[in-house]
Amino acid sequence: MVANKKGLRNYEVKDGIEAGVVLTGAEVKSIRDNRVNLGNAYVKVIGGELWLVNADIARYKFSSDETYDPARSRKLLVRKGQLLNLQSKSKQGGLTIIPMKMYFNRGKVKVLIGLGRGRKGYEKKLKEKERDLNREFHREKRESMI
Numbered sequence: 001m002v003a004n005k006k007g008l009r010n011y012e013v014k015d016g017i018e019a020g021v022v023l024t025g026a027e028v029k030s031i032r033d034n035r036v037n038l039g040n041a042y043v044k045v046i047g048g049e050l051w052l053v054n055a056d057i058a059r060y061k062f063s064s065d066e067t068y069d070p071a072r073s074r075k076l077l078v079r080k081g082q083l084l085n086l087q088s089k090s091k092q093g094g095l096t097i098i099p100m101k102m103y104f105n106r107g108k109v110k111v112l113i114g115l116g117r118g119r120k121g122y123e124k125k126l127k128e129k130e131r132d133l134n135r136e137f138h139r140e141k142r143e144s145m146i
Contacts, residue, residue, distance in 0.1 A: 001103040002031070004038035009124060011098055011116030017086065019111050020077035021052065021102075026063040031109055033060075036102055043076065043097035043113050045087050050076035052099060052111060076111060089115055 023031075030036070035058035044051050052074045059068045078086075090097055094117075101112040119127070 001101060002034055002036040002038060003101050004041065004099055006039040007041070007098045007116070008100060009127075010119055011096065011114075012119055012123075013098070013100060013114040013116045014095070015089070016100065016112050016114045017078060017082055018105070019050065019113055021109050021111055022075040022077065023057075023109060024065075026060040026065060026068070027057050028109060029062075030057050030060040031102065032104075035060075038099050038102060041099050043099060045083070045090075045097075048083070050078055050083060050086070050097075050113075052076055055099065055102075076113070086113075086115065093117070 037056040037058075039056075041055040042053055044053050054071055055074065056070050058070055059065075086097055089095060093115075095115040096118065097113055098116045099111050100114050103110055103112070
């Protein structure tokens with residue numbers, strides 16, 4: 001499983017939908033080796049289809065394909081109703097569709113995509129401060145129990 005830590009930090013994610021991905025065999029093997037970077041990736045609706053853009057899947061080390069492009073756009077597979085729902089919510093609320101996780105489900109590669117609202121700089125700092133305080137509280141609680 002590969003998580004998009006940068007995207008989860010920069011966006012406040014509301015909904016999540018599981019989507020399939022159209023990949024080549026060497027890409028699947030590379031994903032099994034966790035050689036994926038979703039940091040700058042986003043999802044775009046082009047021609048009535050969802051596309052995963054800027055997801056960097058490294059070239060498989062035993063692959064013989066010399067013309068492989070690791071940052072190529074990959075088609076996502078969702079139902080038509082889900083696509084229309086995502087499209088309307090992203091247009092209405094000014095939300096961005098981002099990939100949150102890439103993982104295997106019953107042998108198939110899936111991407112968890114979500115609608116996210118961009119966080120401002122001060123919101124990111126508040127979230128980080130809250131996480132640090134929580135961590136410190138739990139550490140003190142653990143030490144006092146011993």
